């Protein structure tokens with residue numbers, strides 16, 4: 406019997422293109438504990454987004470299984486919230502209405518009259534107080550992504566699937582959004598943490614945020630290694646990055662990431 410919130414077993418995903426089958430993921434297995442923050446890293450094209458599409462229920466695997474709370478996953482579900490790389494807000498709705506719409510989809514216990522209040526609470530949490538009446542086009546990219554995070558959190562789903570949510574954001578705002586996500590996810594200890602699967606190709610982002618990092622090999626994506634992040638929480642980026650342990654751990658991840666091309670670029674240890 407599984408104790409993990411999400412259990413991925415021997416997952417194989419093929420795409421059919423021009424009548425030919427293309428193997429995107431091969432025999433991928435790992436688990437995500439309840440309340441755990443797990444990042445998936447790997448080279449471009451190794452199948453990270455494909456994995457999230459399967460977890461979201463948009464794409465059926467050719468082989469293997471995905472279980473949530475011990476039940477096999479079929480299709481989309483309201484227990485999973487999603488944040489994509491590109492701001493997924495509806496352009497014809499104000500920011501507040503976007504969040505209200507998310508709440509309507511996933512929280513049937515919340516009365517219509519309460520939705521706007523909850524939306525405003527989450528806008529405040531992400532630093533967008535007073536922007537509820539603005540349309541997405543009136544917000545910067547970073548602000549739109551804050552709103553997308555507010556919507557995902559306001560939906561109060563048990564699971565959050567995040568596909569490179571900060572990769573289109575400039576470096577400074579990315580750091581701010583990482584800190585924000587960390588703070589909101591860690592909470593004040595009174596609420597259960599959400600189970601998160603977070604796709605990124607930013608190693609530092611993965612280390613800062615995650616309990617566990619799944620390193621995928623390049624095409625077809627297979628699990629190279631699942632690595633526990635050994636740093637205590639709450640984490641402070643400025644202090645963490647200065648330590649020797651951080652440097653060593655980061656280099657270990659880089660070596661794993663590049664292990665399948667190390668021979669070609671000279672040596673089995675890659676230190677960048």
Ligand SMILES: Nc1ncnc2c1ncn2[C@@H]1O[C@H](COP(=O)(O)OP(=O)(O)OP(=O)(O)O)[C@@H](O)[C@H]1O
Pocket residue numbers: 420421422427429447448449450451452453454455456606624
């Ligand atoms: N709908 C599709 N039809 C055919 N091939 C696809 C489709 N979607 C993705 N692929 C291929 O599957 C492989 C994995 O793609 P995927 O987008 O999951 O990778 P990724 O690791 O998320 O890449 P990136 O980091 O660049 O976003 C790639 O070679 C891609 O070209």
